[in-house]
Amino acid sequence: MHHMPENMRECIEQCLSCYQVCLGTAMTHCLHAGGRHVEPAHFRLMMACAEICRTSAHFLLIGTPHHRHTCRECAEICDECAADCERLGDMQECVDTCRRCAESCRVMAA
Amino acid sequence: MHHMPENMRECIEQCLSCYQVCLGTAMTHCLHAGGRHVEPAHFRLMMACAEICRTSAHFLLIGTPHHRHTCRECAEICDECAADCERLGDMQECVDTCRRCAESCRVMAA
Amino acid sequence: MHHMPENMRECIEQCLSCYQVCLGTAMTHCLHAGGRHVEPAHFRLMMACAEICRTSAHFLLIGTPHHRHTCRECAEICDECAADCERLGDMQECVDTCRRCAESCRVMAA
Amino acid sequence: MHHMPENMRECIEQCLSCYQVCLGTAMTHCLHAGGRHVEPAHFRLMMACAEICRTSAHFLLIGTPHHRHTCRECAEICDECAADCERLGDMQECVDTCRRCAESCRVMAA
Secondary structure, three states: OOOOOHHHHHHHHHHHHHHHHHHHHHHHHHHHHOHHHHOHHHHHHHHHHHHHHHHHHHHHHHOOOOHHHHHHHHHHHHHHHHHHHHHHOOOHHHHHHHHHHHHHHHHHHO | OOOOOHHHHHHHHHHHHHHHHHHHHHHHHHHHHOHHHHOHHHHHHHHHHHHHHHHHHHHHHHOOOOHHHHHHHHHHHHHHHHHHHHHHOOOHHHHHHHHHHHHHHHHHHO | OOOOOHHHHHHHHHHHHHHHHHHHHHHHHHHHHOHHHHOHHHHHHHHHHHHHHHHHHHHHHHOOOOHHHHHHHHHHHHHHHHHHHHHHOOOHHHHHHHHHHHHHHHHHHO | OOOOOHHHHHHHHHHHHHHHHHHHHHHHHHHHHOHHHHOHHHHHHHHHHHHHHHHHHHHHHHOOOOHHHHHHHHHHHHHHHHHHHHHHOOOHHHHHHHHHHHHHHHHHHO
8 A cells, every 4th residue: 555654554554454353253152152252242252243343444444533533442342352262261362363463553543 | 224323313413414415426526526526625525424324334233332332433533524525515415414423423422 | 315216225225224123133132131142142243234235335425336235235134033033933133124124125235 | 263274364354455456546646647547437347346355254254154245246347447447458467466466366255
């Protein structure tokens, strides 16, 4: 892409990775596992995380200065999602991806 | 929908109306008018406004408590978009729709 | 919006209504009901229906002639979603909204 | 992600790359260049391409068999976008990314 700062490019990658892992895990692993994995609070958090990651990447690509606010919110939801996935267990890929995305978003929100 | 509070339902409607008007106006009126209407700062603001409205509606529909934060950000971007459309002129539908959406989002963000 | 044909405007409304009902019902009614309502095939169909409705509205708003293809696909998924919701029962709002959207999309796909 | 076939994983990557390049290029390069780059037909095609790529990736991640239809449509729009970007010139990254995405989507649509 045209002249994009490296940390911005990195953040887009992290957001789209986290979007993929959260959405993909919710719609396959969680639906198949059932039980605690489809409890409303957990499942909604995963879907909210996927959506804010998608939106944050979109804002960064649009080139709007408002990306700071979506990145800040993205970091908060990713942290919460990582903690909830860790609590449930057997979701380490999701925990790790959310944490990396949160870190990258905090840089862009600063 | 199932047992949704009236102000939440109203906010979803306002967000989806504002999404429609901002995206539809940018991709028809602004592209056809050209000139100031496709200046990067204005055009990006309209696209950012369309996207945050879509996301705020999505968060309200998912039923996540994080809708407060997306609604707060939505209100800010809508206010900014309304002011910029008023400055350009000949975009009164966009001005009015953004203001109604901002008002509704502020209620949900409180 | 600027000079949009009435049947196009109507189709956008139906798509966004169906998006709202499918996403809102899946994330509240289905998650709370559990059991058959969160079986992967049913739940994925509802989420796919919400997403294609959102995309079809987006294509109509963008003003691209490719809306014919997204509307044709939207009609097919809506029909399938209506049938599956009818099979499960207790989802009449979803059945009716999907059928109205499918009808409207078939007009735009012709 | 959990047990996803390699060609599906590859297609998600190509779709999200093409989404990034088309959206990012339209909202920076095209808006800054102006002239032919913001002519309605070209600009709408780029935005439609970005959106169908985003949707196709979403369908693949949801795990719905309807991904075949969104991938087929995605391949068509990517081919058209590649040809239009080639015609304008100075958009080789977009041309190449659209062609790779089209090829990958055709595999998933078969």
